[in-house]
Amino acid sequence: MSYTSLSFPVFIAAFFLLYYLLPKKYQKWVLLAGNYVFYMWWRPAFGALILAGTLISYWAALAYSKGALGRKKLWITLGVCYNLGVLFVFKYLDFFCSTFARVLGLNYGHELTLLLPVGISFFTFSAVGYLFDVCKGKIEAEKNFLDFSVFVSFFPTIMAGPIGYARNFLPQLGETKAFDLARVKRGILRFAWGMVKKMVVADTIAVIVNTVYADAANFSNGLVLLAAAAYSMQIYFNFSAYSDMAIGTAQALGFSVMENFDAPYLVASVKDFWKKWHISLTSWLREYIYFPLGGSRCKKWRTYFNVMVVFAVSGLWHGAAFSFVVWGLLNGAYQVIGEITLPARKKLRAALRVRESSRVLWLWRCAVTFALVTIALVFFRAGSVAQGLYLVKRILTILTDGFGGFALGTLGLLKRQAILLALYTAVFVAADIFQAARKSLPALEETDFAYWGVILVLALSVVFFGVYGRGFNPQDFVYFKF
Amino acid sequence: MKKAREFLAFFLAVALFVSISYFAGDVLMPHRVDYGSTWHSYLKEDKDTIDVLVFGSSIAYCDVIPAVIWQKTGVTAYVMGGAEQTIPITYYYVREACRTQSPEAIFVEVSGVYYDRYEEFTKVNVGYMPWTANRIQATFNTAEKCELPGLVFPMYNYHCRVFQIGSNEVGRNLSYAPDKLAGYTLLTEHKAMEKTYYRDFSRGKADYKPDYDRNMQYVGKIAQYCQDKGIRLYLYLAPAKEVPNPERLKKLKSDLLSLPIAGYVNFNDTLGDIGFDDSTDWYDTLHLNVSGAKKFSAYLADYLTDTLALKPGGRADTALWRQRADYAAGLSPDSGS
Numbered sequence: 001m002s003y004t005s006l007s008f009p010v011f012i013a014a015f016f017l018l019y020y021l022l023p024k025k026y027q028k029w030v031l032l033a034g035n036y037v038f039y040m041w042w043r044p045a046f047g048a049l050i051l052a053g054t055l056i057s058y059w060a061a062l063a064y065s066k067g068a069l070g071r072k073k074l075w076i077t078l079g080v081c082y083n084l085g086v087l088f089v090f091k092y093l094d095f096f097c098s099t100f101a102r103v104l105g106l107n108y109g110h111e112l113t114l115l116l117p118v119g120i121s122f123f124t125f126s127a128v129g130y131l132f133d134v135c136k137g138k139i140e141a142e143k144n145f146l147d148f149s150v151f152v153s154f155f156p157t158i159m160a161g162p163i164g165y166a167r168n169f170l171p172q173l174g175e176t177k178a179f180d181l182a183r184v185k186r187g188i189l190r191f192a193w194g195m196v197k198k199m200v201v202a203d204t205i206a207v208i209v210n211t212v213y214a215d216a217a218n219f220s221n222g223l224v225l226l227a228a229a230a231y232s233m234q235i236y237f238n239f240s241a242y243s244d245m246a247i248g249t250a251q252a253l254g255f256s257v258m259e260n261f262d263a264p265y266l267v268a269s270v271k272d273f274w275k276k277w278h279i280s281l282t283s284w285l286r287e288y289i290y291f292p293l294g295g296s297r298c299k300k301w302r303t304y305f306n307v308m309v310v311f312a313v314s315g316l317w318h319g320a321a322f323s324f325v326v327w328g329l330l331n332g333a334y335q336v337i338g339e340i341t342l343p344a345r346k347k348l349r350a351a352l353r354v355r356e357s358s359r360v361l362w363l364w365r366c367a368v369t370f371a372l373v374t375i376a377l378v379f380f381r382a383g384s385v386a387q388g389l390y391l392v393k394r395i396l397t398i399l400t401d402g403f404g405g406f407a408l409g410t411l412g413l414l415k416r417q418a419i420l421l422a423l424y425t426a427v428f429v430a431a432d433i434f435q436a437a438r439k440s441l442p443a444l445e446e447t448d449f450a451y452w453g454v455i456l457v458l459a460l461s462v463v464f465f466g467v468y469g470r471g472f473n474p475q476d477f478v479y480f481k482f
Numbered sequence: 483m484k485k486a487r488e489f490l491a492f493f494l495a496v497a498l499f500v501s502i503s504y505f506a507g508d509v510l511m512p513h514r515v516d517y518g519s520t521w522h523s524y525l526k527e528d529k530d531t532i533d534v535l536v537f538g539s540s541i542a543y544c545d546v547i548p549a550v551i552w553q554k555t556g557v558t559a560y561v562m563g564g565a566e567q568t569i570p571i572t573y574y575y576v577r578e579a580c581r582t583q584s585p586e587a588i589f590v591e592v593s594g595v596y597y598d599r600y601e602e603f604t605k606v607n608v609g610y611m612p613w614t615a616n617r618i619q620a621t622f623n624t625a626e627k628c629e630l631p632g633l634v635f636p637m638y639n640y641h642c643r644v645f646q647i648g649s650n651e652v653g654r655n656l657s658y659a660p661d662k663l664a665g666y667t668l669l670t671e672h673k674a675m676e677k678t679y680y681r682d683f684s685r686g687k688a689d690y691k692p693d694y695d696r697n698m699q700y701v702g703k704i705a706q707y708c709q710d711k712g713i714r715l716y717l718y719l720a721p722a723k724e725v726p727n728p729e730r731l732k733k734l735k736s737d738l739l740s741l742p743i744a745g746y747v748n749f750n751d752t753l754g755d756i757g758f759d760d761s762t763d764w765y766d767t768l769h770l771n772v773s774g775a776k777k778f779s780a781y782l783a784d785y786l787t788d789t790l791a792l793k794p795g796g797r798a799d800t801a802l803w804r805q806r807a808d809y810a811a812g813l814s815p816d817s818g819s
Contacts (some may be wrong), residue, residue: 452494456498460503464637469632469639
């Protein structure tokens with residue numbers, strides 16, 4: 001089941017009623033049942049996977065805290081190895097086997113390909129993060145199995161994040177959640193906002209991207225560039241939309257979940273970009289890989305190495321393919337090169353009498369950052385390193401051969417569709433600008449007619465302009481594949 | 483007070499959402515005035531003015547020209563068929579059509595008893611029905627699962643047209659007029675026919691499985707409905723160059739005659755009397771073109787009055803039917819479909 005499937009409204013309506021109407025002592029049980037129903041709707045057998053991971057992580061943390069058999073770290077190691085082992089088997093085994101086979105010149109027919117459980121990368125990292133936190137003393141091992149099970153299987157975030165931190169989530173289970181109309185309305189608004197972002201904007205942009213990427217050789221350099229930029233917008237709107245819906249649903253249930261995006265394209269460097277993009281993953285990698293490696297508290301070259309390792313892992317986390325590793329390494333390289341060249345760039349700006357606080361400089365740096373991120377994302381989308389290199393070469397060829405025309409009518413959108421897309425994109429970009437400027441919005445949930453009027457407009461936007469149903473090819477949430 | 487305002491705002495939003503969505507669904511559906519399921523036009527007929535209703539698949543709406551029947555006999559007829567319509571859907575069509583008309587007789591073309599449970603045009607057959615409890619029943623009793631979202635919420639099927647539809651079509655969708663052809667669909671091309679074949683109802687579908695028993699069950703329901711309403715029910719097989727094999731025909735006749743119906747007629751037994759010209763009157767092996775349909779309709783007109791002793795109800799709008807008759811008289815294979 002996903003947020004945009006037809007079964008979700010039926011599920012969430014029934015779930016909400018049970019969650020808030022049944023006696024409070026059953027609330028966590030209802031939540032647990034809802035979590036498993038939501039996940040198992042797709043493949044019932046994979047409920048066993050979540051349950052197994054929950055049991056092992058729970059016992060491992062308790063065994064660690066009790067020092068069972070006189071060994072403490074062994075239990076954490078076993079728990080972490082189990083979780084990462086399951087992730088490896090389902091996600092990376094085939095990739096590594098085919099790579100080794102290619103290197104050694106052996107025949108390998110992808111016999112070890114397994115159906116990838118949706119959200120495995122997310123709930124695995126949540127469980128592993130919990131074990132690390134117990135080991136480091138940041139949190140006590142959770143004794144209440146029900147609470148821990150709810151944390152691991154929490155349905156709003158299990159499929160595509162934000163990655164949950166036990167130390168933030170488990171304390172919230174300490175009290176039952178009374179129905180709070182303002183909070184529920186806030187959650188519904190956030191959810192509806194995300195729904196429009198995904199179904200009207202991201203999925204329509206996907207038409208352009210898919211059209212060009214499917215047959216790039218027959219499109220001009222300019223349109224390949226446009227499709228690359230469009231993909232940067234598509235993946236942002238797609239993924240941030242899922243986060244909106246996850247956060248909104250969690251909010252309506254009385255839970256606070258970390259923000260995952262903070263206007264990431266309105267930044268002046270790739271380093272800043274990664275502070276505002278997929279924040280939960282970046283935080284996890286920083287806390288559990290970057291800092292243990294030494295972070296930035298070591299020699300410069302070691303710091304650069306640490307950055308490259310983190311982003312190589314990030315690339316691999318996203319997918320078992322070299323194109324994702326290249327994407328990750330590029331992002332790491334951008335930051336390393338950015339750090340190395342920073343003094344020289346500052347000197348240059350001083351020589352040119354460009355003030356560091358200049359608005360024009362900031363806009364220029366945003367544009368450069370967007371371009372760098374877009375080039376890296378070409379590999380993310382391309383599906384293979386060779387295809388990625390081909391597309392990047394086509395884009396760079398603009399410098400010598402020009403754009404080669406912008407036949408916008410060939411991008412797969414009708415004229416009205418394209419105009420509407422531009423309007424809706426402008427609204428969401430404006431919202432990001434507002435957010436970046438840290439302007440607080442009026443508390444719409446405190447109103448009645450204004451609130452429900454906005455919900456009506458958002459709902460009708462999805463109904464009229466959303467990509468769903470007959471005649472359309474609705475896109476999966478991009479991060480479901482991870 | 484605050485709670486009351488909240489509830490009012492919520493229910494107003496829901497009411498507006500439903501109204502706007504369903505109105506838009508109706509406007510965005512492609513304009514439909516032929517090839518069956520022409521409910522918008524049908525509902526523009528004056529109440530209780532039709533003497534004979536004809537139902538079935540495209541074989542019904544391509545073969546019967548009501549204006550020819552009226553011209554000959556004064557009996558008003560209307561064809562309310564649907565493309566590849568299954569018998570269960572026909573049952574709900576009969577019920578729906580009889581909400582606004584009180585026919586003396588109903589004709590149902592029954593080659594649909596050999597159809598699969600689901601054919602290709604459920605979306606159109608059910609989707610164009612007016613919003614009544616009968617349509618809801620038709621949706622859940624006859625439509626395949628994948629069609630349900632679009633039939634319950636038409637915007638699911640048609641919202642993409644918001645990017646294509648022009649103001650002309652919107653205008654036409656908001657103002658249907660009575661059908662000049664009273665449900666008939668004009669076919670002008672012809673294909674010379676040499677002989678008659680036994681019909682392959684599978685049409686090449688590998689998973690074809692005729693839902694004969696269930697379809698017969700629904701024929702029974704149609705029969706019962708007509709009996710309860712005091713309507714004479716005639717089941718028929720249209721003239722065709724592809725017919726069920728003798729074994730099937732024998733069983734069909736036996737099964738149909740066991741139902742409480744007024745009669746069963748296989749018009750393939752009277753092809754000679756109808757007087758078709760096999761080189762000019764057929765559109766394909768199953769459908770007549772306009773010349774063939776005129777001949778069959780004229781034959782049917784005589785059959786209604788001479789054999790079945792049907793009389794005109796005398797309730798029709800003569801001016802409208804005169805218009806229809808004049809229009810039909812001008813139709814020929816050169817008219818262009």
